[in-house]
Amino acid sequence: MISIAKAFSSSYAQARVKFLEAAATAGINVQSHAHPLKGRDGEDLAMDVARDGPMNAPNLLIISSACHGAEGFCGSGVQVHALHDADWLEKARASGTAVLYIHALNPYGFSHLRRTTHENVDLNRNFQDFNQSLPDNAAYRALHSLILPEQWPPDAANQAATLAFIAKNGEAAYQSAITQGQHEFADGLFYGGKSPTWSNQTLRGVLRQHTASAKRIGWIDLHTGLGPSGHGERIWAGGDDSTAIERARAWWGGGPARRRSARHAGLRNAGHARCGLRRPRRTRLHCLVAHPCGHCQTTQRA
Numbered sequence: 001m002i003s004i005a006k007a008f009s010s011s012y013a014q015a016r017v018k019f020l021e022a023a024a025t026a027g028i029n030v031q032s033h034a035h036p037l038k039g040r041d042g043e044d045l046a047m048d049v050a051r052d053g054p055m056n057a058p059n060l061l062i063i064s065s066a067c068h069g070a071e072g073f074c075g076s077g078v079q080v081h082a083l084h085d086a087d088w089l090e091k092a093r094a095s096g097t098a099v100l101y102i103h104a105l106n107p108y109g110f111s112h113l114r115r116t117t118h119e120n121v122d123l124n125r126n127f128q129d130f131n132q133s134l135p136d137n138a139a140y141r142a143l144h145s146l147i148l149p150e151q152w153p154p155d156a157a158n159q160a161a162t163l164a165f166i167a168k169n170g171e172a173a174y175q176s177a178i179t180q181g182q183h184e185f186a187d188g189l190f191y192g193g194k195s196p197t198w199s200n201q202t203l204r205g206v207l208r209q210h211t212a213s214a215k216r217i218g219w220i221d222l223h224t225g226l227g228p229s230g231h232g233e234r235i236w237a238g239g240d241d242s243t244a245i246e247r248a249r250a251w252w253g254g255g256p257a258r259r260r261s262a263r264h265a266g267l268r269n270a271g272h273a274r275c276g277l278r279r280p281r282r283t284r285l286h287c288l289v290a291h292p293c294g295h296c297q298t299t300q301r302a
């Protein structure tokens with residue numbers, strides 16, 4: 001066991017070293033999937049995968065970090081601390097549950113302190129079927145030039161037009177228009193891309209390899225940006241399945257694992273990373289929770 005503070009890092013490079021050291025301390029091998037680009041300090045980038053438990057374990061818990069790049073500081077710290085926690089490791093092993101730690105779904109964003117991938121894609125909007133027509137977001141189209149004006153700060157006309165949009169459509173519609181994702185403006189916000197990103201393709205490969213034998217899968221995807229500072233807020237991300245939601249709440253000691261609120265409603269078909277999990281028919285996804293921890297210095301959305 002290490003102190004909580006020691007599990008956290010001030011850069012991706014440091015976080016990766018701590019993760020690799022923690023996995024080695026726990027006696028767990030790491031598969032590293034090299035990213036084609038370098039990090040902010042010239043370091044190598046990778047999606048690192050550590051599996052504790054046999055490949056044929058019927059129960060699998062996935063714990064992933066850095067879907068949204070810079071949010072990985074929190075998720076990495078949680079993973080590192082867990083790997084140094086002998087009691088936790090022993091309990092998981094004794095229960096017959098394999099645990100799959102995926103460090104840095106989006107290592108480029110983590111290192112470069114960006115939410116997006118190197119393709120400027122929001123990874124949680126990128127898991128679409130690109131053989132089909134992509135979702136249209138007319139409301140974002142109307143707002144794009146207001147959100148990203150030619151000059152900064154925005155001028156009075158820009159601010160008036162933005163306020164007029166909100167007055168006409170409501171604040172929830174304004175937020176949803178932006179956060180639900182869009183596939184039209186490659187330089188825009190919450191861009192979902194026009195093809196699978198490196199992180200998308202790599203994660204799908206990891207999931208294919210590690211979930212094939214699992215009968216029951218839980219997935220905790222660690223984010224930051226919602227809820228009070230220092231508080232871990234649970235958001236159910238697995239669809240409208242009341243039985244599964246109650247099961248998730250039971251996992252958390254009866255505490256709330258809330259459904260997506262109105263501000264997340266637009267994410268329903270947004271191309272969430274969970275869509276990368278293609279399961280055999282008899283496999284049950286028991287719990288899928290995006291777990292954003294409150295952070296006082298960010299307004300990013302899970």
Ligand SMILES: [Zn+2]
Pocket residue numbers: 067068071223224225300301302
């Ligand atoms: Zn996030």
